Ligand SMILES: Nc1ncnc2c1ncn2[C@@H]1O[C@H](COP(=O)(O)OP(=O)(O)OP(=O)(O)O)[C@@H](O)[C@H]1O
């Protein structure tokens with residue numbers, strides 16, 4: 001069963017912008033799904049539907065098989081299940097100190113103070129922001145704000161975590177740390193939805209990828225299925241992962257033949273190259 005599903009949704013902003021057109025999007029329980037698309041494609045607009053911040057102009061959003069109930073109580077319930085980390089941390093952080101900010105969600109859920117304290121310390125540790133407890137969020141750097149915003153949602157321990165460009169603004173080590181953390185949370189059972197432009201990191205982690213362009217889903221499937229369609233990727237102003245691009249060049253320009261069609265990761269590329277070097281006549 002899908003844990004989150006957008007069924008034929010369309011969304012029109014009050015100024016008439018049609019930001020989503022007949023979008024179908026499904027996330028199976030326990031999976032990592034990535035949404036890729038260029039600027040203005042509709043990624044943030046779609047994500048804001050997942051916990052009822054936006055309500056579709058037509059179509060419906062189901063969470064655990066139930067259409068979202070947009071009453072005050074219904075929204076409160078859905079927001080305990082679905083945690084959203086906004087693209088811009090300034091839209092999320094508001095408390096006078098980091099520790100109060102991260103504690104806000106769990107306190108609001110009615111958890112006892114000792115449990116809140118434990119969750120806050122744990123979440124800050126996981127994103128590498130312990131030691132910043134007393135700082136006002138607006139005195140943090142962009143990447144530090146992003147980490148605190150992620151900690152705030154982590155502390156609520158949602159079943160589904162939705163992250164709008166979680167690695168943008170993070171240094172390379174920070175980006176891979178956050179993705180590793182998400183991967184670990186996923187192994188522990190959390191369903192995860194990420195939007196990103198980071199095609200080099202995503203293929204390593206996603207079970208399924210959707211490509212959105214101009215408010216429409218134009219491709220979906222496993223990372224290999226999606227990235228094999230080079231024309232669609234490039235038409236959507238995206239690019240192949242660097243490794244896949246290198247392998248594409250080696251294949252086309254240098255006439256090297258590989259058994260794997262488009263290696264996406266360093267590991268896959270290494271395997272293809274070693275196979276080719278050891279046994280060039282067996283390739284393809
Ligand atoms: N509040 C708003 N009012 C009117 N139009 C909006 C509003 N917010 C977004 N849009 C428009 O909706 C479309 C989708 O925007 P959205 O923010 O969802 O794109 P995105 O894929 O998240 O882009 P990015 O990669 O830049 O974050 C864009 O054309 C944008 O200009």
Ligand SMILES: [Mg+2]
Nearest residue numbers: 043044087164
């Ligand atoms: Mg966005």
